[in-house]
Amino acid sequence: MSDWVLGVIGGSGLYDIPGLNGVWRAIESPWGQASDQIFDGELDGQRVVFLPRHGRGHAIAPSDINGRANIDVLKRAGVTDVLSISAVGSLKAELPPGHFVVVDQYIDRTFARAKSFFGKGLVAHVSVAHPTCPRLRALAGEAARRIGAQVTEGGTYVVMEGPQFSTLAESQLYRSWGCSVIGMTNMPEAKLAREAELPYASICMVTDYDCWNEGHGAVEVSAIIEVMHANSAKAKHLVAELARAIKTIPRTPSPIDTCLDFAVITEPEARDLELVKKLSAIAGRVLN
Ligand SMILES: CSC[C@H]1O[C@H](OP(=O)(O)O)[C@H](O)[C@@H]1O
Numbered sequence: 001m002s003d004w005v006l007g008v009i010g011g012s013g014l015y016d017i018p019g020l021n022g023v024w025r026a027i028e029s030p031w032g033q034a035s036d037q038i039f040d041g042e043l044d045g046q047r048v049v050f051l052p053r054h055g056r057g058h059a060i061a062p063s064d065i066n067g068r069a070n071i072d073v074l075k076r077a078g079v080t081d082v083l084s085i086s087a088v089g090s091l092k093a094e095l096p097p098g099h100f101v102v103v104d105q106y107i108d109r110t111f112a113r114a115k116s117f118f119g120k121g122l123v124a125h126v127s128v129a130h131p132t133c134p135r136l137r138a139l140a141g142e143a144a145r146r147i148g149a150q151v152t153e154g155g156t157y158v159v160m161e162g163p164q165f166s167t168l169a170e171s172q173l174y175r176s177w178g179c180s181v182i183g184m185t186n187m188p189e190a191k192l193a194r195e196a197e198l199p200y201a202s203i204c205m206v207t208d209y210d211c212w213n214e215g216h217g218a219v220e221v222s223a224i225i226e227v228m229h230a231n232s233a234k235a236k237h238l239v240a241e242l243a244r245a246i247k248t249i250p251r252t253p254s255p256i257d258t259c260l261d262f263a264v265i266t267e268p269e270a271r272d273l274e275l276v277k278k279l280s281a282i283a284g285r286v287l288n
């Protein structure tokens with residue numbers, strides 16, 4: 001049996017993975033309600049755990065996603081690595097709708113979300129200088145190429161609070177910063193995955209040109225849904241391809257697996273025991 005357990009967080013348009021044999025099951029989390037049950041399944045002998053980010057039926061808005069519970073339930077399910085699949089707006093002419101981008105960096109402009117598992121009574125600081133896992137990125141990029149997607153490896157995803165789309169001035173500002181794509185969901189998800197010692201990568205499917213491109217109208221959900229429908233089959237195919245690939249290679253340790261080793265700064269006697277308990281799945285490795 002493979003030593004990888006691939007967690008897949010499906011974004012807009014991705015609420016199931018056909019061909020994944022398994023069951024929906026609820027996992028309780030001390031961090032509250034996850035977006036949905038997890039679908040715990042197997043694809044050609046590779047375990048894959050799927051979680052729809054906005055819930056089945058897409059009833060959860062970006063600011064209301066409980067990122068801590070989502071990452072906690074994936075960790076409790078035994079996931080070793082997390083692949084996010086997201087719809088994004090393009091901030092570059094050379095990244096047209098339909099294109100896939102394996103982002104490697106983020107600018108986090110969100111402000112109304114719980115961003116850490118740690119806090120009063122248990123303070124920890126992890127590095128997110130490199131917020132995505134190079135190994136998982138490379139595997140995801142390779143899988144995207146193998147299924148025939150147009151894919152760009154690398155790029156910065158600016159994460160906005162939403163739910164409204166950007167103003168023209170904002171869109172132009174993000175372009176001047178050199179950002180490649182824009183979305184509302186990958187933060188704090190990527191930071192929380194790092195705190196949970198889970199390597200994280202994100203495949204972004206371009207659905208629109210946001211509002212900066214004069215040759216295209218400003219983004220609307222109807223246009224996003226249209227592109228998403230065309231893309232979601234590809235995304236599902238990509239997950240199957242990735243599962244097939246990781247099954248054949250041993251999962252060697254990643255430095256991300258142990259990134260909490262030097263992150264906790266609160267002395268044992270000053271720790272809030274309730275918070276320590278809450279952190280059992282996320283940080284039990286270094287707290288017990
Ligand atoms: C339905 S368009 C806007 C919505 O789609 C993206 O979410 P996800 O990353 O889960 O695909 C975007 O960030 C917005 O939340």
Ligand SMILES: Nc1ncnc2[nH]cnc12
Nearest residue numbers: 087088089182183184210
């Ligand atoms: N233009 C856009 N802005 C923010 N989130 C998006 N998701 C898809 N397109 C988007």
